[in-house]
Amino acid sequence: MPTHASHTSPVPRLDHQALTAETLDGLTTPIVVTGWPLPPRHLATDALQHWLRDQVLWVYARNSGDTWQEWSAADFLAAWAAPDADPGLNVVDVYLPDGRFDAVFPVHPALDAANLLNADPRTAHYRRSVVLTAPGAYTPMHVDSYGCGGWMYLISGEKHWELADAALGADLWDATTQDYADPRAGNWPDGTPTWTATLRAGEMMICPPGFVHRVATPVRCVGFGGAFLPAGHVARGVEVWRREQVLGQAGSLDLADVLTHAGSNATPAVQAAIAAALR
Ligand SMILES: O=C(O)CCC(=O)C(=O)O
Numbered sequence: 001m002p003t004h005a006s007h008t009s010p011v012p013r014l015d016h017q018a019l020t021a022e023t024l025d026g027l028t029t030p031i032v033v034t035g036w037p038l039p040p041r042h043l044a045t046d047a048l049q050h051w052l053r054d055q056v057l058w059v060y061a062r063n064s065g066d067t068w069q070e071w072s073a074a075d076f077l078a079a080w081a082a083p084d085a086d087p088g089l090n091v092v093d094v095y096l097p098d099g100r101f102d103a104v105f106p107v108h109p110a111l112d113a114a115n116l117l118n119a120d121p122r123t124a125h126y127r128r129s130v131v132l133t134a135p136g137a138y139t140p141m142h143v144d145s146y147g148c149g150g151w152m153y154l155i156s157g158e159k160h161w162e163l164a165d166a167a168l169g170a171d172l173w174d175a176t177t178q179d180y181a182d183p184r185a186g187n188w189p190d191g192t193p194t195w196t197a198t199l200r201a202g203e204m205m206i207c208p209p210g211f212v213h214r215v216a217t218p219v220r221c222v223g224f225g226g227a228f229l230p231a232g233h234v235a236r237g238v239e240v241w242r243r244e245q246v247l248g249q250a251g252s253l254d255l256a257d258v259l260t261h262a263g264s265n266a267t268p269a270v271q272a273a274i275a276a277a278l279r
Helices: 021-025 045-052 073-081 099-103 109-114 231-246 255-263 268-278
Strands: 007-010 013-015 031-034 056-061 067-072 090-095 129-133 137-142 149-156 158-164 193-200 204-207 212-217 221-228
Touching: 021 109, 021 231, 045 073, 056 073, 056 090, 067 073, 073 129, 090 137, 109 221, 149 158, 149 193, 158 204, 193 204, 231 255, 231 268, 255 268
Parallel strands: 007 193, 013 031
Antiparallel strands: 031 204, 056 067, 090 129, 129 221, 137 212, 149 204, 149 221, 158 193, 158 212
């Protein structure tokens, strides 16, 4: 994935044993987490069919009219596994809250410990999603909704990530196109500092809240991921959510209400961070 940024650094890597809630609270860069032995190393299409059964998969079909499409798991897996699969077949944000998925798509304990979204029934399902991507898929520059951070573990395949600091989010917004500036179109400000990584099977990308990012997928990928918002990033999350509201792009969730509720059983320090973010 060619970049127009002139200051690109590799995403730092961290062994999974060093990943704690405190690490996530204090993240200032994306990280690639390595060496986590728990997830499966391989999931064949028939095993995916077994696990996903009657799951409905929502696919944002970029290559056929930028619309959401509803697929049954069986139909999707047949189309996605075909040798000539449409590169628009990219599932990255279909949530799997059911506890039975812990056996195949576990959530790292550090992510669960740090994630304020787990404490509210309106957002607890963001904890885990499935990733099924056809070769050639491309997700353009964006910031995850509600200022949440995102993580993605690959069981198989690889993805090329490029990320820019959350502090640049407003600068990278292109008011003319009403979208984030696209390096492919050459309209990304010169010299924007970024981090890049090729995420491989057995590795987990952690994208801190508010970071602008894009992802290219050269080969078929199977994995899982989720959204998280730790107390250390709650101010950034609220800032992004407020920006989404100004731009008319915020979803229907009242993040202030979710965080107030999540904070009600939290430590005084977390309550103070939430109160400061919402002021
Ligand atoms: O893997 C992809 O194509 C996109 C992933 C991503 O950017 C996200 O989940 O926010």
